[in-house]
Structure formats: structure tokens, C-alpha cells
Amino acid sequence: MSKFRVDLPVRDTYLPYGKQYLDDEDIQAVISVLKSDFLTTGPKIKEFEKKMAEYVGVKYAVAFSNGTAALHGACFAANIGQGDEVITTPLTFAASANCILYQGGKPVFADINEKTYNVDPNSIEKLVTSKTKAIIPVDYTGQPADLDAIMAIANKYNLIVIEDAAHALGSTFKDKKIGSISDMTMFSFHPVKHITTGEGGIITTNNAKYYEKLLLFRSHGITRDQNQLEQYEGPWYYEMKDLGFNYRMTDIQAALGSSQLLKIDKFVKRRREIANIYNKAFQDIKQLTIPYQSKQSESSWHLYVLKLNAEQLTGNRREIFETLQAENIGVNVHYIPVYLMPYYRNLGYKKGTCPLAEKLYEDIITIPLFPTMSDSDVNDVIKGVYKVIDFYKREAI
Numbered sequence: 247m248s249k250f251r252v253d254l255p256v257r258d259t260y261l262p263y264g265k266q267y268l269d270d271e272d273i274q275a276v277i278s279v280l281k282s283d284f285l286t287t288g289p290k291i292k293e294f295e296k297k298m299a300e301y302v303g304v305k306y307a308v309a310f311s312n313g314t315a316a317l318h319g320a321c322f323a324a325n326i327g328q329g330d331e332v333i334t335t336p337l338t339f340a341a342s343a344n345c346i347l348y349q350g351g352k353p354v355f356a357d358i359n360e361k362t363y364n365v366d367p368n369s370i371e372k373l374v375t376s377k378t379k380a381i382i383p384v385d386y387t388g389q390p391a392d393l394d395a396i397m398a399i400a401n402k403y404n405l406i407v408i409e410d411a412a413h414a415l416g417s418t419f420k421d422k423k424i425g426s427i428s429d430m431t432m433f434s435f436h437p438v439k440h441i442t443t444g445e446g447g448i449i450t451t452n453n454a455k456y457y458e459k460l461l462l463f464r465s466h467g468i469t470r471d472q473n474q475l476e477q478y479e480g481p482w483y484y485e486m487k488d489l490g491f492n493y494r495m496t497d498i499q500a501a502l503g504s505s506q507l508l509k510i511d512k513f514v515k516r517r518r519e520i521a522n523i524y525n526k527a528f529q530d531i532k533q534l535t536i537p538y539q540s541k542q543s544e545s546s547w548h549l550y551v552l553k554l555n556a557e558q559l560t561g562n563r564r565e566i567f568e569t570l571q572a573e574n575i576g577v578n579v580h581y582i583p584v585y586l587m588p589y590y591r592n593l594g595y596k597k598g599t600c601p602l603a604e605k606l607y608e609d610i611i612t613i614p615l616f617p618t619m620s621d622s623d624v625n626d627v628i629k630g631v632y633k634v635i636d637f638y639k640r641e642a643i
Contacts, residue, residue: 256630257574264438264549267513267618268502275505279497286496294500295448297507298433302425304450306457309500310464313412313434313447315493317345320430320449321380322490323459324406326351330379334410335365336583336603338384342410343584351379355585357600361538363387363551367395369600374399380406385414385424387549387580388517389540393419393427400429408432412447415440416514416546424546425450435499438616440513440546441506443499464493516617517547520624524550524613527628533558533635549580550615552631553606561638567611569637573630578612 279290291309299307310316326332328350334342336355343353356369364386381400383391391409400407409427411417412434417424425431430453433439435446449460462469467490472478475485521537528534535553539545554563561569563579570577583603585595597604613627 255573256633257626260574260576261614261619261623261626262576262616263578263612263614265616265618266437266442267509267616268442268506269509271508272502272505275501276498279501282497284497286494286498288497290497290500290504291495294495294503294507297504298425298448299450301507301510302423302431302450304426305452306454307448307450308457308460308464309495309503310447310449310493311495311499312445312493313432313436314341314345315464315491316432316434316447316449317341317382317408317410318348318491319460319463319493320408320432320456321345321349321351322463323430323449323456324380324408326379329377331375331377332380332382333365333370333373333378334382335384335386336585336600337363337365337386337581337606338410338584339412339581340584340587342382342384343590346382352377353584354378355583355595355600355603358603358606359392360602360606362389362392362540363538363606364389364391365396366602367392367399370396371399374403374405378403378405380408382408382410383428384410384412385417387537387551388413388417388545388547389537390414390417390419390424390543390545394542397427406430412436412439413548414546416510417544419543426452429453430456435503435506439548440517441503441510443495443503443506446495446499446503462488463490466490466492513617514546516619517615518545520615520619521545521547521550523624524615524628528552528631531632531635533639534631547615549612551580551610551612554609554611556609558640559635559638560640563609563611566634566638569634570611570613570630573634575627575630576614579607579610580612581607583607 295307326349330351332346333354346353359366407428409431414424430451435443467488470484
């Protein structure tokens, strides 16, 4: 436990690190579906998919019940199977690697870049073998990975790039919207993300073959498309072409997503405003390192992650975390390196695989950032961080 004692917390109420925003238009969009003939597999799915494809600038989008299901679908569409290797980052939620295991593939973890915290293309290339099938880069916190370098590696070795952009809706790389660059890109609509459908995910792509396989996979591997049927017995007829899953999004979710998408630019603008305020507030504190900002991309700031400079502090990360929690500042940590999880250790993955990611994990802390934070909320977070860091700072000798 922290040795710090909070007499008067900077806040009277708890401020979470992330939170959804729903307005009356969102609620009415859902109610209209509840009063309609279709609760699922209806017209709202295609409507949402069309709007998402247009937003990121691609031909196709396929909605799924959640982001993990979408990643699973992308691995299926990429024909990842038994014995195939897929290179990804350990600094992510487990789904980025689990989706490889679902298909019988093997996750291979590349280390991160010390500045950006994204997967390092140099580390990726060193791990490519004859068994490598794909790369799954993650746009950590909303900051796009080095997609030019990653796509160059993919083209050199004939690999597929499945971008995990769960954090990056609204981000750009060299003025291109994330979702339009990689072979397939996944977005998540969990409540703490940029827009929400409750639970939900989507894959965007320009590849017609991947599009057809994604549609098949999310609905039991079953199709009614006469162009794909071996025979046709009548209007009721369908065929199961592959072993798919029931990963369909409902019309309720899709209607909420379409309504939320109307507000995405406003949401991203506010996230960037808050991040800029934090940057200015923390940039001169030697006990902290603020997030790196690339000149070739613009983050949509799903998360704001501070690195604690341990040599400048008397307290460890846990003490600082618990102290900020006591100040009613809802901090979090993103992420425990995936291969350190017991399940992965039981598969043979070992500590020390990605030393830079492991070291960073020990020193990072996520502070609140979401669009409906008021200026007062933002100032409370800054005051709370100042107060706690001032207590734990190591005085110069």
C-alpha cells in the first residue's frame, strides 16, 4: 500500500480513465430499431458498414459482435492456420495475439520502439521466417505504428498486414485515415473507445476476397449467395462453405454506431485538446515523460500514458498508482506484456523476450482522457499528478 495519506483528495468524486458518451440522438436511434421489424441481420448493419467504409476511405467494411471477433475473422480471411507464424507486439491487450492462436497459428512477439512504444519494424524484420504469414501491428494509444516500414517488410516477404487499430479511429498516417492503409484494419467499439456500440468491432479493407471471407466467417460459414452455391434448390436454400462462427453484430448495435459516428470528429477534437493540455502541463516535470508525437501521423488519443522516470522518484509505480486512486483519479496501466500471462508462459513464452516492452510496462501509468471531461476534470487530474509526484520526487543531493 502507498505510504502517502490523502487528507483532502483533489476530487470529491471518482473520475474514470475512460467513459462513453451517449446523447438523446443515440438513444432514439436504438429505440427506433427496437420498434422496427429487425433487431439483427437487418438493414442497419449494412448502413453502419457503409458509413464506416466511407469515413476511413475504403471499399468494404464488415461489422462483428466485438473487436476480438473481428480480429479472429481477419486471421481467417488471411488463411492463417496450423504452424503459421504471425508477428505482433506484446504491448497490447491479449486479443491481438489470441486471434492468432484461435486459428492454430503461433504469435511471435517483436519488441517496441523506445520513443513511440509501438512495435519496432527492425525487430519485426529480424523475426521473419519461412513460416511467417502476417504482421499484426497495434496503433498503441491511438498513435499509428510506422506503417510505411511495416508495409515495406510485408511486401518484401509477401506477408499480410492486419492492423489492430482498436485505439486509432480518427487517427491519420501521412494524411491518410487509419483503416485505409493496411490489408485489413480492425476497429473496436467498446464503451471506452472513440465511439461505442456497447460491444462491437469492424474490419475495413479494399480487398474483395477478404471481404467475402469475412462475411462468410461471421455467420457460421453459411452463404445464400447464388454465385457461391454448389447447387440451388430454391429461395430458402443456403450452404455452409466453411467452419465459421456466430459473430454477427445486431441492428441495435449498428444503429448506435451510426449515430455515434456522426460525432466522431467532435470526440477526436476534444481528445486532442485534452492531450495538448496534458502535454503542456507535464512536459517540464523531470519525473515524467510525456507521450511521443510523430511528425508523420496524428493520434486520435484513445489513451494518455505517462512514463514514470523511476530514478527521479522515491515511490514505485504501485505506490503512485494507489495514491492517485486515493485522490479519486482513475488511473490504469496499459498493458502487461501479453507473453507474461500464465497461459502464454504455459505455452513456452519466457520473460526477457522483449526487454524494452517489459521495462516500459514497469514504468507506465494511464491517466483519464475522454471527450466529456470538463476543463475542471482535466485540471483536477493535473493537480492530482502534481501533488503525488511532488510527494514522491527524489530531491537533488
